[in-house]
Structures are given as structure tokens and as C-alpha cells.
Amino acid sequence: MTDAPASPPIPLTPEEESQALAAEYALGLLEDAELEAAQARVATDPDFAAMVREWHERLASLADELTLVMAPARAKVMIDRALGHTQIPELQSEPRSPGGLMRWFWGAIAAAAVVATIIVVPPMLRDDIPAGFQPEFATDIVAGDVGLQVHAGIDADDRTMVVVLEEGSIPEGRDYEIWWLESETAEPVSLGLLPRSGTISFPMPTGTEPQAGPVIALTDEPEGGSPTGLPTGPVIGSAALVPVS
Amino acid sequence: MAHRTHSELEAMIGRIALRDRAAFDRLYDATSAKLHAVCLSVLKDRPEAEETLQEVYIRIWNSAGSYASNGYSPMTWLITIARNRSIDRLRKRQNRPQAAPVDAAETIPSQAPGPEALALRAQQRALLADCLAQLEDRQADAVRAVYLEGAAYAEIAEREGAPLNTVRSWLRRSLLKLKECVSR
Structure with a gap:
């Protein structure tokens, strides 16, 4: 990848451009003005919003490659505390x-x-x-x-x-x-x-x-x-x- | 961590929207090891991943009410929240501008789940793996690094010793190739 490309690449079609942008937005690759523009477009362009959602769906199974890592028990205690969930004892007869x-x-x-x-x-x-x-x-x-x-x-x-x-x-x-x-x-x-x-x-x-x-x-x-x-x-x-x- | 089906997870999120703490506990038991793995993969730091995981579940509790209308399959919604929170934190640590739209998964409007959202997860995974294998190794590695480790273009460029714009151009084309392959 150290060499510059020999010839300029063929530009993307407008549809490809939208798809690429949606992918970059979904992946968190955009910054500054481009990020703001994409954010605005998600809110106003349902087709673009759907593309972003589809990219999330498409790539989420990559997370299945990861080995599961149990979080320490204190993490749940901290979450419950932050949400104000006090421990209520369950009655034996009461379905959970x-x-x-x-x-x-x-x-x-x-x-x-x-x-x-x-x-x-x-x-x-x-x-x-x-x-x-x-x-x-x-x-x-x-x-x-x-x-x-x-x-x-x-x-x-x-x-x-x-x-x-x-x-x-x-x-x-x-x-x-x-x-x-x-x-x-x-x-x-x-x-x-x-x-x-x-x-x-x-x-x-x-x-x-x-x-x-x-x-x-x-x-x-x-x-x-x-x-x-x-x-x-x-x-x-x-x-x-x-x-x- | 028991395996839970799509509809079981949806039912849990529906109950969490009603402030059902028992459902929240069950969702945590069923999904926290995976979401913790996502946080750890991006942040590569145990205490930070643990703290982020807490933020993620607080976010899940607070925004479960908007889940039903956003069109995401439940696992994607959960993973996307975990990934976005982790990347947000990673960018702050790197002093880079925020790049992950933190709440995107919670706010993107939708009419109905797309066909891809309804497809079986195992099939999706196999298909995605096949399609990644059809990319050049370095391209597939870059896609994985971006998704699983939150790599930014600048890092890929540095890793590859190539100008940022060049890297961006081929990564975009790789992603388009991937989409074309998965949609085939």
C-alpha cells in the first residue's frame, strides 16, 4: 500500500456513494462536518436511515466471533444502584x-x-x-x-x-x-x-x-x-x- | 449465559420498557457476557470496558421504550449500543472527535424491520464470513478492525503505511463489495 494507485479509481455512482456513506456512518468512521451531514441526513432521509440500519444488521454478526467474557458481579450491582433498583426480596410463591x-x-x-x-x-x-x-x-x-x-x-x-x-x-x-x-x-x-x-x-x-x-x-x-x-x-x-x- | 431466541429477547425488552426489573435481570444474564466482550474488544482495557458495560445497560433500561419502533433485531440493537458507547469512549481517550453516533440505534426511525433484520442470525453470520473471505485478506482484516476494535481511518492508514485517502477509498469499495456479496 506504499505505492500510489497507478490510475485514478472509477468514481462511485450516487447510489454507491450513499451506501458507502451509510456504512461509514454505521461504523463510526465519519468525523466533523461529514458526521454532522450524515446525522442530519439520517433524520430526514428514510432511505438513508434504512441503509444505516441495514449496515448495523449486516455487520452485527461479526460480534459473534468474539469470545464471551463474563463481567464481574459488581458491574450488575453498580448498574442496579445507578438505576435506583433496590433489592426487593422475592416471595417464594410469586412467579419472577x-x-x-x-x-x-x-x-x-x-x-x-x-x-x-x-x-x-x-x-x-x-x-x-x-x-x-x-x-x-x-x-x-x-x-x-x-x-x-x-x-x-x-x-x-x-x-x-x-x-x-x-x-x-x-x-x-x-x-x-x-x-x-x-x-x-x-x-x-x-x-x-x-x-x-x-x-x-x-x-x-x-x-x-x-x-x-x-x-x-x-x-x-x-x-x-x-x-x-x-x-x-x-x-x-x-x-x-x-x-x- | 443461556441462549435466547430473537422473540424471547424482544419480549424481555418489551417488559423492560414497562420497568420490569426481573426482565432486565434476565436480559442482563442472557447478554452481558457478549456485550462485555464487545466493549473489551474495542477498549482493550478491563476497567474501562466494565464501566462502559454499566453505561450500556443503563442506556438499555432508559431507552427500551423506543426499541419497538426502531426496526432493529434485538441482538443488533444491543450490540450497536455497546459498540457505539465503546467507540465514543475510545475516541475520547485518543482525543479524536466523536465519530460514533452514540444513540443512532435508538433514534433511527423505521416503518418495519427489513428482511435482513428477520433473517436467521446463524445464516447471516455464515454468509458474512463467506463474503469477508472473498475480500483480500488485508481488506477483510481492515473491516474487522474497524468493526470489532473501533479502528479509525488514520489507524488503518498508519498500519498499512498508506495515505489516508487511499485507505478510505479501498475500504469503501471493500464495504460495497461486501454488501453486494451479502445481498446476492
Whole structure:
């Protein structure tokens, strides 16, 4: 490589130029003005962004050549400490995986539950709930930070649930998914998507029983709902079902 | 470290987005030895690699919520975060300008995973190895050095005793050849 090339190389086509640039960006080879230009292009040019992503996918298997190296145990301790994860002793009977999820959900409830007990009003006073609907259990979910208020009620006789978007709106391109959280150890059950306006009523899914106590939660999901069948986005709000007096 | 499938890892990341610490622990158990190896390969320094690994998992915890929409296969997403963090640190140590877009893997938007993201990993690995073998040895070595050790153009140029622009030109062509071969 000490000799200069004998003849000037054939220039790259514009397509090759883009691909080469995407590769260099993905590999971290660009600096200064070229790096800034590529960064800007990723944000505005979806084709270029896809090229960069494909380069990451293409080259990632190179990492499989590496011999695995266990990290010392203190590394995980430091991570948990940095994230404020205090060690919570696991109950013997509690399955490990839903436990953590539910602890988190139940943590979110604590704040909302107080509000729910104050503002639940007899649903019969609401003019947008279907005629003949006689709820035994209901709750109100209030998410002040996004200006959202949602009412949910259950008619135990025919296992019908009604969810009303009372205030607020759902951002374009997103959906709010409704979840049933029966207990701290149960898997969340999807009840469907919050309507973009007005009221939705549906039969309660198998595995859910009308009762006071379960929590109704809303999460922010991609359009069409969670791609995994489990909540993937942040919780917008949640509240426990209470008896309707 | 148990072997985990693509969908198991995706499910774990989905739960981490919901602040599920048990899922975070499982992901750590399943992937930390590999990500630690990536950090070590780039940084070649145990304490620095360990510190970087901590940053990587803190980043994973904090940005798991954006994973579902970014179109990366889970292992690529994790490896790319580890590699980018390590290269960022390497460049700082070398007093070079930051070259790795640290959060690229977390912010690049996408509509759907590309076909390559869905391809089986073992197949991808075999194909990439075949295609690297078709490059000249020094070119394949340069691609490996750039990916696995975070080498910059200046280092390759020094190693090869060639002008930087020459090295850049042939490395770019090597990468294009590699892509053409893998896509065939």
C-alpha cells in the first residue's frame, strides 16, 4: 500500500456513494462536518436511515466471533444502584417475571387510586353510556399531564364493559391500549384500544371476572396497539375498579 | 449465559420498557457476557470496558421504550449500543472527535424491520464470513478492525503505511463489495 494507485479509481455512482456513506456512518468512521451531514441526513432521509440500519444488521454478526467474557458481579450491582433498583426480596410463591411488571404497575396505581375514589360518579348520570347499562363496578382514570380523562364501567350481569373517552385526545399515529390487571402476579390482559372519541363497549374477555380491585391501565402504544401482546409503552394512567353505590 | 431466541429477547425488552426489573435481570444474564466482550474488544482495557458495560445497560433500561419502533433485531440493537458507547469512549481517550453516533440505534426511525433484520442470525453470520473471505485478506482484516476494535481511518492508514485517502477509498469499495456479496 506504499505505492500510489497507478490510475485514478472509477468514481462511485450516487447510489454507491450513499451506501458507502451509510456504512461509514454505521461504523463510526465519519468525523466533523461529514458526521454532522450524515446525522442530519439520517433524520430526514428514510432511505438513508434504512441503509444505516441495514449496515448495523449486516455487520452485527461479526460480534459473534468474539469470545464471551463474563463481567464481574459488581458491574450488575453498580448498574442496579445507578438505576435506583433496590433489592426487593422475592416471595417464594410469586412467579419472577410478572412480579416485577406488576410491582411497577401497582406503583403507578398508588397515585391514581386516590383520585379515582373521589371522582367516580354514578354512571347513569352520564348521557353517553348505552341505555340499559347497569354497572356494578367502575373507575375513572385521570392523566393530568396529558389532559386525559377516561371512565370505565362493568355490567356484571351480561359481562359488558364500557369505556368512555371523556376528556383529551390521542396523539396522531399512536393508540392508547386498555389493560386489565387482575392482581400483582397475573399477566396483563389487553381489553383493546381506547376509542379516539366517545364510547366503546365490549364483552369482557375470558379470564376476567367483574369485581372490585382489578386495575384498568392505559399505555401509549404504536398505532394498532402493542406489537408484542404485552404493554410496550409508558403507562398514561391507571385506576382500580370500585363498587358503584 | 443461556441462549435466547430473537422473540424471547424482544419480549424481555418489551417488559423492560414497562420497568420490569426481573426482565432486565434476565436480559442482563442472557447478554452481558457478549456485550462485555464487545466493549473489551474495542477498549482493550478491563476497567474501562466494565464501566462502559454499566453505561450500556443503563442506556438499555432508559431507552427500551423506543426499541419497538426502531426496526432493529434485538441482538443488533444491543450490540450497536455497546459498540457505539465503546467507540465514543475510545475516541475520547485518543482525543479524536466523536465519530460514533452514540444513540443512532435508538433514534433511527423505521416503518418495519427489513428482511435482513428477520433473517436467521446463524445464516447471516455464515454468509458474512463467506463474503469477508472473498475480500483480500488485508481488506477483510481492515473491516474487522474497524468493526470489532473501533479502528479509525488514520489507524488503518498508519498500519498499512498508506495515505489516508487511499485507505478510505479501498475500504469503501471493500464495504460495497461486501454488501453486494451479502445481498446476492
